[in-house]
Amino acid sequence: MxxxxxxxxxxxxxxxxxxxxxxxxxxxxxxxAEDGQRLRLTDRFQPKxxxxxxxxxxxxxxxxxxxxxxxxxxxxxxxxxxxTDVEESKVLEITLQDCRLAPSFTLRILRSGRYLQYxxxxxxxxxxxxxxxxxxxxxxxFVQIEADATGLEYSLLDCAxxxxxxxxxxxxxxxxxxxxxxxxxxKISDPIDxxxxxxxxxxxxxxxxxxxxxxxxxxxxxxxxxPDVVVTKGGDSHLFPYLVRRATINEVxxxxxxxxxxxxxxxxNTHGRTFFSYGRTYYRAPMRRLYGRVHIDERNTFIxxxxxxxxLIEIARTCRVSLHTAARSSIGASMSSIQFYxxxxxxxxIPRNKSIPEAFKSAYExxxxxxxxxxxxxxxxxxDDVGEVDFASMYPTVMVNNNISAETVLCKCCxxxxxxxxxxxxxxxxxxxxxxxxxxxxxxxKRLSYKRLKAETRDEALREVYDNRQTAxxxxxxxxxxxxxxxxAKFGTVDGHIGxxxxxxxxxxxASRIAEERGFRVVHGIVDSxxxxxxxxxxxxxxxxxxxxGEETKIPxxxxxxxxxxxxxxxxxxxxxxxxxxxxxVMESGKIKVRGLEVRRxxxxxxxxxxxxxxxxxxxxxxxxxxxxxxxxxxxxxxxEYREKLLSGEVSVWDLIITKHLSKDVRNYKQxxxxxxxxxxxxxxxxxxxxxxxxxxxxxxxENKRYERRVKVEExxxxxxxxxxxxxxxLLYSAxxxxxxxxxxxxxxxxxxxxxxxxxxxx
Amino acid sequence: xxxxxEAYRLALDIELQAWSGFARALRTGDREAFEQMTDACxxxxxxxxxxxxxxxxxxxxxxxxxxxxKKLTKLEEELDAIKKPIQP
Numbered sequence: 001m002x003x004x005x006x007x008x009x010x011x012x013x014x015x016x017x018x019x020x021x022x023x024x025x026x027x028x029x030x031x032x033a034e035d036g037q038r039l040r041l042t043d044r045f046q047p048k049x050x051x052x053x054x055x056x057x058x059x060x061x062x063x064x065x066x067x068x069x070x071x072x073x074x075x076x077x078x079x080x081x082x083x084t085d086v087e088e089s090k091v092l093e094i095t096l097q098d099c100r101l102a103p104s105f106t107l108r109i110l111r112s113g114r115y116l117q118y119x120x121x122x123x124x125x126x127x128x129x130x131x132x133x134x135x136x137x138x139x140x141x142f143v144q145i146e147a148d149a150t151g152l153e154y155s156l157l158d159c160a161x162x163x164x165x166x167x168x169x170x171x172x173x174x175x176x177x178x179x180x181x182x183x184x185x186x187k188i189s190d191p192i193d194x195x196x197x198x199x200x201x202x203x204x205x206x207x208x209x210x211x212x213x214x215x216x217x218x219x220x221x222x223x224x225x226x227p228d229v230v231v232t233k234g235g236d237s238h239l240f241p242y243l244v245r246r247a248t249i250n251e252v253x254x255x256x257x258x259x260x261x262x263x264x265x266x267x268x269n270t271h272g273r274t275f276f277s278y279g280r281t282y283y284r285a286p287m288r289r290l291y292g293r294v295h296i297d298e299r300n301t302f303i304x305x306x307x308x309x310x311x312l313i314e315i316a317r318t319c320r321v322s323l324h325t326a327a328r329s330s331i332g333a334s335m336s337s338i339q340f341y342x343x344x345x346x347x348x349x350i351p352r353n354k355s356i357p358e359a360f361k362s363a364y365e366x367x368x369x370x371x372x373x374x375x376x377x378x379x380x381x382x383x384d385d386v387g388e389v390d391f392a393s394m395y396p397t398v399m400v401n402n403n404i405s406a407e408t409v410l411c412k413c414c415x416x417x418x419x420x421x422x423x424x425x426x427x428x429x430x431x432x433x434x435x436x437x438x439x440x441x442x443x444x445x446k447r448l449s450y451k452r453l454k455a456e457t458r459d460e461a462l463r464e465v466y467d468n469r470q471t472a473x474x475x476x477x478x479x480x481x482x483x484x485x486x487x488x489a490k491f492g493t494v495d496g497h498i499g500x501x502x503x504x505x506x507x508x509x510x511a512s513r514i515a516e517e518r519g520f521r522v523v524h525g526i527v528d529s530x531x532x533x534x535x536x537x538x539x540x541x542x543x544x545x546x547x548x549x550g551e552e553t554k555i556p557x558x559x560x561x562x563x564x565x566x567x568x569x570x571x572x573x574x575x576x577x578x579x580x581x582x583x584x585x586v587m588e589s590g591k592i593k594v595r596g597l598e599v600r601r602x603x604x605x606x607x608x609x610x611x612x613x614x615x616x617x618x619x620x621x622x623x624x625x626x627x628x629x630x631x632x633x634x635x636x637x638x639x640x641e642y643r644e645k646l647l648s649g650e651v652s653v654w655d656l657i658i659t660k661h662l663s664k665d666v667r668n669y670k671q672x673x674x675x676x677x678x679x680x681x682x683x684x685x686x687x688x689x690x691x692x693x694x695x696x697x698x699x700x701x702x703e704n705k706r707y708e709r710r711v712k713v714e715e716x717x718x719x720x721x722x723x724x725x726x727x728x729x730x731l732l733y734s735a736x737x738x739x740x741x742x743x744x745x746x747x748x749x750x751x752x753x754x755x756x757x758x759x760x761x762x763x
Numbered sequence: 764x765x766x767x768x769e770a771y772r773l774a775l776d777i778e779l780q781a782w783s784g785f786a787r788a789l790r791t792g793d794r795e796a797f798e799q800m801t802d803a804c805x806x807x808x809x810x811x812x813x814x815x816x817x818x819x820x821x822x823x824x825x826x827x828x829x830x831x832x833k834k835l836t837k838l839e840e841e842l843d844a845i846k847k848p849i850q851p
Contacts, residue, residue: 368815370768375809505813577805 008147050121083407121349173227174198237285260292311472338439373527378568378578388560394528395481405434406493421499507553678713702727771812803830
C-alpha cells in the first residue's frame with residue numbers, strides 16, 4: 001500500500017479502480033497496474049462551471065471574481081446554453097478551486113442574480129463524473145498514465161464501446177458480522193459475537209478475544225488481504241454504522257480503517273431516502289464509502305442482483321460512473337451520465353434544472369397524444385400453434401431511428417421537416433442528431449452484439465458474462481424511455497415521450513397487419529410482443545416474417561419460439577374478458593413461461609409457490625391443448641397432495657412466510673392490514689421500520705378479532721408458533737383456480753374436487 | 764401517460780360504474796344481456812382506445828355494435844348451414 005504523500009510514478013499502465021477528491025483541487029486515483037500493484041496517484045483537478053445571462057450582468061458578475069477565493073480563473077467562451085439553441089452563445093466559463101465548492105458557489109451566483117439574471121450550468125454533477133468527463137476516461141478502463149509535477153496525462157488504450165475488454169482480476173472480500181443478541185432481534189447495543197471474512201474459498205473466523213481484539217483483527221486481515229472490492233450484506237444501512245458504534249464503545253474508532261486511505265470509517269448519522277417510483281415505494285440507505293476500495297452492499301444494489309459483477313462493471317464503463325456509485329444509484333442516474341458526457345463532448349451545457357417546457361396542447365390533442373403502447377386483448381383459453389415474436393429494444397430503437405431528444409422534437413430550425421411524430425404531427429430536427437439518440441445508439445448496438453456473442457460462444461463461463469452484460473445494458477435501455485418524460489431529466493421532453501409511444505404503436509400495428517396478411521392470427525399483443533397463431537407453421541416461416549417486419553418497421557423483430565400450448569387467463573372480475581400479462585405456457589424447448597401468476601409474485605409463500613409450480617410442471621408434460629385438458633385431474637391431485645401435507649403438519653412455518661411491502665409509513669395506514677400488524681410487532685421490539693421496506697410474516701389466525709394475533713412477524717417466530725391452516729388452504733385453492741379459471745374452476749370448485757364432492761369438470 | 768387524460772380502460776371502468784344504476788334495475792335475464800354488452804366494451808378496449816373519441820359512449824357503442832355484427836354474421840352462417848340440407 002502506498003502512503004498518502006508519496007509522489008506519482010512517472011509512467012504507469014493499468015485500470016482505473018477508484019477515484020475521489022482528496023486535497024484542495026486534487027483528486028486521488030487508484031490504479032490496478034498491469035503488474036498487479038495497486039497504486040494511488042494524485043492529479044490536479046479544478047472543474048469548470050458555466051454561467052449564462054445578459055452580457056452586462058455577466059461582466060458585472062466577473063468583476064467580483066477578483067476577490068473570490070473559490071475562483072481560479074474565468075473566461076468568456078461560446079457554448080450551446082440551451083440544448084434547443086441553434087447557435088452557440090457567449091457564456092462565462094469559471095474554473096473553480098475545488099469541485100466540492102461547486103454547490104455553494106452556484107447558490108451564491110444564483111442568489112446574487114435573485115434567481116433571475118443568471119443560469120448556472122454543469123454545476124451539479126457528481127465529482128467523479130466531472131473528473132471522468134474532463135479526462136475522457138472511465139472506471140476500469142485500461143489507460144496509460146504519464147505523470148509530471150502538474151498532474152496526470154492519460155492515454156486511453158481502451159474504448160467504452162468495446163465488447164471484448166479485459167477486466168483486471170479483482171480481489172473480492174466478503175465481511176459478515178454475527179451479533180451476540182440479547183433479545184430476539186439484534187440491537188446496535190449488542191456486542192459482536194464473531195466476524196467472518198471470506199475471500200474466494202478461504203474463510204476466516206474471528207471470534208477470539210474481546211470485542212476490541214475482534215475489531216482490530218478484522219482491520220488487520222483486511223489490510224493484509226488488501227481487497228479491491230468489499231462486499232457486505234447491509235453495510236450501508238446497518239453493518240458499518242454498527243461497527244463504528246462498537247469501535248467507539250471500545251475506543252478503537254481511530255484504528256477502524258477498512259479503506260486503503262488511512263481514514264477510519266465514518267459514522268455519519270445520515271438517514272436513507274424513501275422514494276416513490278412507478279407505483280412502488282423504495283428505501284435506499286445512505287452510501288458508506290471505503291476510500292481506495294469499492295464497497296458494495298448486496299442489500300443496497302439493484303444492478304448487482306440483476307446482472308452480477310459483470311453487469312456492474314459494464315454499467316460503470318458505459319455510463320462513466322464510479323463502481324460504488326453504479327452499484328447504488330438508480331439505472332436512470334447512470335443512464336443520464338451518458339447523456340451528460342455526450343452533451344459536454346458536443347459543447348452543450350448541462351442545465352441545473354430542466355428548462356424545456358411541454359408544447360401547449362388542446363384537450364383533443366392530449367386525448368390523441370397522451371397514450372401508451374398498443375395492446376391486443378388476449379383470447380382467453382388454451383391455444384395450440386402459437387408463436388411469440390418480440391421487437392428488440394423497441395423504444396430505444398425508435399428514439400435512435402427517429403432522432404427523438406429534447407432539442408430535436410419541435411425544433412425551431414426545421415419546421416418543415418419530413419420526419420414527423422404520428423398522430424400529433426410534431427416536426428423533428430433533420431439537421432443535427434440529438435443528445436439522447438447519440439447517447440443511446442452505442443448502447444443499443446452494444447447490446448445487440450452481446451446478444452450475438454452470447455449465442456455464438458461455446459464457452460459456458462463467457463456466455464454468462466455476455467448475458468450479464470447485455471442484461472445490464474437492457475436496464476439502461478428500459479429506463480431511457482421513462483426518463484424522456486421524467487420531470488427532472490435534464491434532456492427529457494414530454495413531447496418526445498409521447499412521440500416514442502406514437503411511433504411504437506405505429507410499428508406495432510404495422511407488424512400485426514403484415515402478420516395477418518401472411519395468414520397469422522394475433523391472439524395477444526402487448527406493446528412490443530405479439531402472440532401469433534397459425535396451424536403448422538415452421539420456424540423458417542416465422543423468421544421470414546420477422547425479417548419482413550423488421551425491414552418494414554426498421555426495428556429488429558426476434559422470434560422467441562413456438563408454444564406447445566399457451567393459456568391466456570381471464571380477469572378475475574369478468575370471466576369473459578382477457579387481461580394483459582396473465583398467461584402461462586410451455587415452449588417447444590420445454591421452457592415454461594409464466595406471467596402474472598402467484599409463482600411470479602414476490603409476496604407468495606414458498607408453499608403456494610411450490611404447489612402452483614408443480615401443477616404447471618405437470619401440465620407442461622402435455623404436448624397440445626387436448627392433452628392439457630386430460631392432465632387437469634392430475635393437476636388437481638397436486639392440490640390434494642399439498643392440502644394433506646399442510647393438514648398433517650409436514651409443512652414448515654418457514655415455507656409459509658409471506659413477504660409484503662410497506663408502501664407508506666406505518667402510521668399512515670388507515671387499516672390494520674397484515675403487513676402493518678407485522679411491522680408494529682417489529683417496532684415494539686425496537687427495530688426501525690421505514691416505508692419502502694419489506695416485512696416478512698406468518699398468518700397465525702387471520703380472522704382473529706384481536707388483530708395483533710392475526711400474524712406473527714418472521715423475526716419473532718418461535719418454536720410452537722402455529723400457522724392458520726385455513727388461510728393457507730384458501731391461498732392454495734385460489735392459486736390453483738387461477739391456473740384453471742378458463743376451464744371454469746373457481747376456488748370453491750377446486751375445494752369440492754379436492755374433497756371428492758364433485759366430478760371433474762370438462763373444459 | 765394517464766396523468767392528464769384518463770387511460771381508456773380506466774375511463775371505461777368509471778363510465779360503466781356510472782351505469783350501475785341501470786344494471787341494478789334490470790331483471791336477471793336482462794342483466795346478463797347487459798353484462799355481455801359491457802364485456803364487448805372491455806374486449807375491444809384497444810381498438811376503442813385507438814379511436815380517441817372525446818365522448819366515451821361513442822366508442823363503447825361502436826364496440827357493442829361490432830360484437831353484435833359478429834354475432835349476426837355467425838348466426839347467418841349457421842342458418843345457411845342448416846338451410847342447405849333442407850332445401851331440395
